[in-house]
Amino acid sequence: MRKKHILAKSFRFFFLSLYLLAAVVPLFWIFITSVKPSTEVYTYPLIYWPKHFTLENYKFLFLFANFSQYFKNSLFVSIISSLVAMSFATLSGYIMARYKFKFKKTLIVFLFFAQMIPAYLIMIPQYKMFSDFGLINNLWGLIIVYVNIAVSFSTIMARGFFSRIPRSLEEAALMDGCSRVGAIFRITIPLSLPGLAAIFSFSFVNTWNELFTAALFLSSNSKLTVPVALYSFISKAGIQWNVMSAGLIVALLPTILVFAVAQRYIVAGLTQGAVKE
């Protein structure tokens, strides 16, 4: 029995390490490249450890390439649009989980179908529409686009989370004299916090990384987002991989942070047991 246990443990350790390796190797390489001077990037044989460790690439990003501004813009756009999408999705997801009404199926299909539409099909009509309203080259305009990108999936997800929270809890609150809205705020929302955290983090990652709409919609240097700035490092003559790598590392930080926080909620929340039907 004990032997079997050790075997299982080492088996688990082995595969966990394998996953780790697959994830770490590219990350390691971008990090190493980001602290190399440009003369050590395009070499053969490859240089695995920088001969001259340097932060010049990060300096380039923030002092020369205006990256702190792009970073602020990206944070602003992603946080606002994810929050708005999450709020909308909470309202509609709750209704779709709790109530039976006419056209419900149609509405679910409506949201579902929205997922199927290739971004490139709607980008140009969207652009024309937004230019009519003067929302081109405007971060609020981009936020509206991103809310739309995030809201239908968020609603589908919210509906799933809400339907896992037993109706009986809410009914109990109603019986205790809560109003319907009061019951939602006192019982349902706190219980679905982990779900909301998941929804927020998914939307945040998607909007943080969105490239093609942003590249089309934004023009002024002061309004660009991080992905657009990274994309513009690819020029007609080539990519400067050391600068690009530094940009990728910086771009990764917020998503990892958001996810690290959200993940704690997801796991903790779902283990609380209050959710059992």
Add this chain to the structure above:
Amino acid sequence: MKRFLVIILTLAILMLVSIGIAQKVTLNMIQVFTSPQRTQILQNIIKEFEKLHPNVQINLISPPYETAYQKVYLMLSIKQPLDIVEVGDWSLEGVVRLGRMENLEPYIKNWSGAKELVPGLLKAVRATGGKAYIIPNGVYAKALFYRPDILAKYGITKVPQTMHELYADSVKITNPDKNQYGFDFRGTGLPTNFIDIITTSYINDIDPSNMYKLTNGKLWFKDPRAIEGLKLYLDFYKNTAPKDSINWGFDEQVNAFVSGITPFLFQDPDTTGLLNKLLKKGEYKTAPLPVGPSGKVYPSYGFGGWGIPNYSKHKELAWEFIKFFTTPKISAYFCKEYGALPVLKSVYENDPYFSTGVFEGWKEMFKNPKKYVFTSYPLANPGWTKWTKYQQDTMQQCLLGRLSIEQMTDKWYEYWKKSFGM
């Protein structure tokens, strides 16, 4: 009374100042060949211009290179505020056909700078129906880049003068065991220039006004000389280049050149901007393109330039900027820093930078127009837009052995026969 005057004067000054502020004009300017360095160079030039015109402010738009034209098409077609637009030769006809570009001929008529432009340049720009819609800001042509340090290791000290010498040298140094190859092949990212330079070098009667026609007006795709040329092109891939290079675009080319894996490269002068950062002085040099068995080679003559949308509210100011950009001092600065061949005669003549060092290759080519015949692509033909991708895909099929050279050239022949309406 005195006090009253002071008050009046102050008010007047305040008013003037506020009008001055209110009248500050913003010009929107879009570039298409975006890179971080280029953006910085343009910003510096804009700063100079703004110093001369304190009431003007220029807002530079720098879309990522690969999406730039989609943005230009869209912005122009729905009349987004733009005053200065950059267009490159390959996309010029498409942009002009949007019907949103100002015909610059009336401006050129009254512009003394027009005579200063390099001979033949305006003619090339006027490929769009005989009218100029842009004023060129830089000229691009391929030259042979090579790595003397790598070649010396293999005892090669003489730069190849002909395609066959280039091929022989490349074969000589190729040794896959050491990860050493010769020719920096490009299989993707629209390799039109690379294919055509080698192929047409076998033909001595290419029409300089149309890369795909002979001087007798016929297409050359079925000419046996072209087949020979394409065979050499394939041999370069098979015997002197990494197999991986079928998937190489500009980035991989630069990477392989800088790392020394492939010490021979055909490239435009704008590569020098990046190479100067990645290599030490003297680690790379340029030479004229090798000539083919015809004794000639046909580099294409590329250019980019600034134009003005016809709906712009500040055409005069935009024109002021374009003129400013085309003065010897600014033009030289731009071409030097970014890596383009100058558009002004005087810059060539007065600035030694463009005839020595890394620019030596082009100087030689311009000196000998009979050997190095600068040739234009049929850029105004509607077939052009889809051609470069089509040529790339069919060539890749040929490199993979899925099409023979003859099958490929038959396709090319049909494509252009239809496009030229022959």
Add this chain to the structure above:
Amino acid sequence: MTAPFIRMMKLSNSSRQVGLKLKRFIFWMLLPTFVIVLILTYYPTVEGSILAFKDYSVFNFQNIHFVGLDNFKTIFEGPEFAIATWNTIWWIAFSVTLQLILGFALALLMRKPFKGRGLYAGIVFYPWALSGFAIGILWSWLLNGQFGLINDILIKMHILDHGINFLANPKYAFISVITVNVWYGIPFFAIMILAALQSIPTSLYESAEIDGAGSIMKFFHITVPYIKPTLVSTVLLRIIWVMNFPDIIYGMTRGGPAGTTNILATYMINIVYFESDYSKASAVGLVIISALTLYTLFYLKLTSSYEMGEL
């Protein structure tokens, strides 16, 4: 007052009034979501679809006119379309299956807490936080046959003599883009499944153990059935996303060499970028939508998850 009594009181209100109130409540709660999706997704979709029946391409911007089904004819006639369609099927089948299996496995491995699990999760899940486009160009660099990191490591470990041309040989290239897509998608499945696994009450396993069930039995009789709704909806959504996901292939191969790694989504953006033929691209977009619609109907029928309310 006892609870059932209150309930009865509430029900005793005029039921029509309650019904109307409820309807209004439902309407206002749903409004923001549906208005934004209607205006920003559906309206442009209709506009974009109309484009598919027009000639809207570079050189023709001043002469946009209806051309009927010409754009569809053009795409169906070319060899690229058939290749891209087949590739799309393989691309989805392999990517999603492997993402699911490996993601599931990772979730099972991570289920029991171990020291540093939080940090481990942070590192293993980060690919999902990268943008698809960044992943594409990053991996095309790592997989380069001459100076790519992966080949260099394999040669240093004496597994290879020469670098593999991961992206030059059509077969390897297609395997490579799928592998990278799997690499990217594992975290998504792992996260979703891990969350679902945490919600399985431990009492179920305990009682199964009393009945003498082994771990394989427990897996198939408790774990899988319990998280089936999550699996069904995740797979369904994932397939739709993967089909509409050109970023990785575009970044790695641009659909090459010779169109052999094109899927419909990359075929579409290649038309936008290299031919500037927006109407032809829209036609491909409509084909993608139709295929996905058919697929969804079929899938829902098959799993009847519609009724399960877990869509």
